Amino acid sequence: MQAEQMRPYEYMVYPTLQTAWIRGKGLLLFAGLFFVEFGAGLFLAASFLHTLxxxxxxxxxxxxxGGGSHFLFLGHPFRVYRALKRPGKAWISRGLLIISLFQLFAFIHLALSFFAETAAWVRIAAQVLAVATILYGGFEIADVKSIPTWHSGFLPIQMLLxxxxxxxxxxxxxxxxxxxMQPIPAVEWxxxxxxxxxxxxxxALVSLGLEEGKEKVSLNMMMRGELKWMFRLGIVAGGMIVPLIAALYGFSVAGGRSSIxxxxxxxxxxxxxxxxxxYALMRTGYFRTIFPCAPRDFRK
Structure with a gap:
């Protein structure tokens, strides 16, 4: 993998990590995408259960x-209105438009709900825009054709789910x-x-490996490289093993206050x-080499 200070020819023979989306100010874009999608997902779920x-x-x-992180990421935040003029050419423009419409219709829906009023068409419009808001983040990443681990048709669906x-x-x-809620149905759900x-x-991990083919640069970086402890403890142990144990426990017991x-x-x-x-997906995104291989002692 490349060093921080890369010599001009190295991009031709070594996989080159992208840095614009995840380092420095790019962290704001990453945070913005996560909070926008998670917030829209929470709103969507709550709207189905009518939970104000x-x-x-x-x-x-x-x-x-989410919107604040996007705003701070922009080079000239107070010129953000210009980005809305190009929805047919750039996903960032479509995203800003979709997020703005979602925020507007969600606000109208919440305002009506606070006053005990209902407008089904407003709620449905907000739900549709919430789905579009989540999909926007996935499509924005998947649209980068030069990064093999990002350019996947499954990515927007994964993000939505x-x-x-x-x-x-x-x-x-x-x-x-x-x-x-009653403990038993809540625990089951x-x-x-x-x-x-x-x-x-x-x-997601299997599809990541399939998208890479034989190279497995991203997976190796996650499992054996600088992200290995984050991968093992945060993603595998915290994100998969502990929830799986809790799920099996929930299916095996009746569900009670002690299990909350x-x-x-x-x-x-x-x-x-x-x-x-x-984060790992963004951090390990890389551009393929121009030449298929490099000598083992090339760096020497």
């Missing part, structure tokens, strides 16, 4: 944390903690979501694992 606090929290996370299910799990866990998300994590802490921890760890999995 969840809808409000999702709207704020998506708008304040994991964002929605993570938001759904957080919603159920908090409702269970606050006593808004949380267990099912933890199990499905674990399978989605495994699918287990599921709260499992849900939290899986959300963190999802964040780390996205």
């Amino acid at each position: 606090w969840g809808e409000t929290a999702g709207w704020l996370i998506s708008g304040v944390l 994991r964002s929605f299910l993570s938001g759904f799990a957080v919603l159920l866990a908090v409702n269970l903690l606050l006593g808004f 949380i267990s099912m979501i933890l199990l499905i998300n674990t399978c989605l994590f495994a699918f 802490a287990i599921f709260m921890i499992a849900v939290l760890l899986q959300v963190i694992g999802d964040l780390l999995l996205r």
